[in-house]
Amino acid sequence: MKKLMMMALAALVLNACNSNSEKKNAVEKMITSDNPLMTAEGIDKFNAYIDYLNEKNRVYTILDRYFDDVDKTGKSTTRDGGIPISTITLYPIKKLSEKIDAEPSFGQLDKDAKALIEAYESLEKKVKQLDDYNKIKEYMSDDYAKAKELYPQIEADYKKFEALDILVERGIAEVQQKVRDAELKNFKEMGYEISYSKSIFLESSRDFLNYVSEKDINSMQELDKEKVKTLINKMSADFSLFNEKAEDQKLFEKEFGANNQYKLDSFKRSAQTYIAQSRTLQELLNSPAKMKEALHTFTFHRGMIVPDGTPDKILTAFDSMIRDSNNIM
Structure with missing residues (x-):
C-alpha cells in the first residue's frame, strides 16, 4: 500500500495575535463574521483535526512496513521468527473523538471523521492483538496460526482507514481554504x-x-x-x-x-x-x-x-x- 504523504497545515490560534490588539480583534472578526464555523470553540475543535493530520503518518509507517515484510501466512519474509509490528496508538485521534460532537458542526467532515475514528479503533485493536501475540512469541507454539488469522482482518481495516483518511484530509483542506480566503479578504481591507x-x-x-x-x-x-x-x-x-x-x-x-x-x-x-x-x-x-x-x-x-x-x-x-x-x- 502506498504511503500517503502528509500535507502540512498550520493550526489556527487566536492567542497568536496577543502582541497586537488591533490585529487580534481583526482576526477575531474575520473568524466569527466571515466564517461562522470558526468561533473560538470551532478553532479548538479544528485544531484537533490538525493534530490528527500531523500525526497520522505513524499508522502508515508501521503498517506499510508490516505489509511490505509479511505475507498472507502471517510470517515475515525477511527474518526468522517475529513479526515487524508495533502499536499504532494516535493520541490526537482520541482527542478528536472527544470533540467530534461538539459545536460548531463541520458537516460532512464530522461524519467522515466519525467513520474514520470507528475504522481506526477497529484497526488499532487488531494491531494490538498482533503486537501482544508477537511480544510473547506465541507464534512459536501455534506456528503463526493467529498471525495468519489476523492478517486479512488488519488488511481490510487498513484499507477502510486509508479510504476514510483521504476524505477527512480533503474535508480539512476545504475548511481551511475558507479560512484562508477570509484571511486574505480581511488583510486587504485592513491595509x-x-x-x-x-x-x-x-x-x-x-x-x-x-x-x-x-x-x-x-x-x-x-x-x-x-x-x-x-x-x-x-x-x-x-x-x-x-x-x-x-x-x-x-x-x-x-x-x-x-x-x-x-x-x-x-x-x-x-x-x-x-x-x-x-x-x-x-x-x-x-x-x-x-x-x-x-x-x-x-x-x-x-x-x-x-x-x-x-x-x-x-x-x-x-x-x-x-x-x-x-x-x-
Missing part, C-alpha cells in the same frame, strides 16, 4: 500589506507542495519539469513581493509591533530554505546524473539519508516555514 503578501506567498508554496507531494522519492522523476518551473517561478515572485513589503518599517510595526523583527528574519530564512529545496528538485529533474545520484544515496543508506530536493525534504522545509509563519502572526 495589512505584509500579511497579505505573506499569505499569497504561502498559498503558492502550498500549490507547489501539493503538486510535488503526488510523488515520492522513487517516482519524483515523473514530475513535469515545466510545471515545476512555473510553480517555482510564481512562488519566488510572491516571496520577492513579500520581501519588498516587509522592508517597510512602518508597515511592519503596524502589523506586528516593533519588537518582532527577529521573528520576521526567522521566517525569511525558512522561506529561503524552502525555495532552495524546491530549486534543488528542479536541478534534479534537469539532470539525469544528479537524479541518479540522489536515488542511489537514498537506496544505499536504506532511507536513513534523504537527499536535498526530494519530496520529503521539501515537506520538512515547508513545515518549518509554517511554524515560523505562525510565530509572526
Whole structure:
C-alpha cells in the first residue's frame, strides 16, 4: 500500500495575535463574521483535526512496513521468527473523538471523521492483538496460526482507514481554504500589506507542495519539469513581493509591533530554505546524473539519508516555514 504523504497545515490560534490588539480583534472578526464555523470553540475543535493530520503518518509507517515484510501466512519474509509490528496508538485521534460532537458542526467532515475514528479503533485493536501475540512469541507454539488469522482482518481495516483518511484530509483542506480566503479578504481591507503578501506567498508554496507531494522519492522523476518551473517561478515572485513589503518599517510595526523583527528574519530564512529545496528538485529533474545520484544515496543508506530536493525534504522545509509563519502572526 502506498504511503500517503502528509500535507502540512498550520493550526489556527487566536492567542497568536496577543502582541497586537488591533490585529487580534481583526482576526477575531474575520473568524466569527466571515466564517461562522470558526468561533473560538470551532478553532479548538479544528485544531484537533490538525493534530490528527500531523500525526497520522505513524499508522502508515508501521503498517506499510508490516505489509511490505509479511505475507498472507502471517510470517515475515525477511527474518526468522517475529513479526515487524508495533502499536499504532494516535493520541490526537482520541482527542478528536472527544470533540467530534461538539459545536460548531463541520458537516460532512464530522461524519467522515466519525467513520474514520470507528475504522481506526477497529484497526488499532487488531494491531494490538498482533503486537501482544508477537511480544510473547506465541507464534512459536501455534506456528503463526493467529498471525495468519489476523492478517486479512488488519488488511481490510487498513484499507477502510486509508479510504476514510483521504476524505477527512480533503474535508480539512476545504475548511481551511475558507479560512484562508477570509484571511486574505480581511488583510486587504485592513491595509495589512505584509500579511497579505505573506499569505499569497504561502498559498503558492502550498500549490507547489501539493503538486510535488503526488510523488515520492522513487517516482519524483515523473514530475513535469515545466510545471515545476512555473510553480517555482510564481512562488519566488510572491516571496520577492513579500520581501519588498516587509522592508517597510512602518508597515511592519503596524502589523506586528516593533519588537518582532527577529521573528520576521526567522521566517525569511525558512522561506529561503524552502525555495532552495524546491530549486534543488528542479536541478534534479534537469539532470539525469544528479537524479541518479540522489536515488542511489537514498537506496544505499536504506532511507536513513534523504537527499536535498526530494519530496520529503521539501515537506520538512515547508513545515518549518509554517511554524515560523505562525510565530509572526
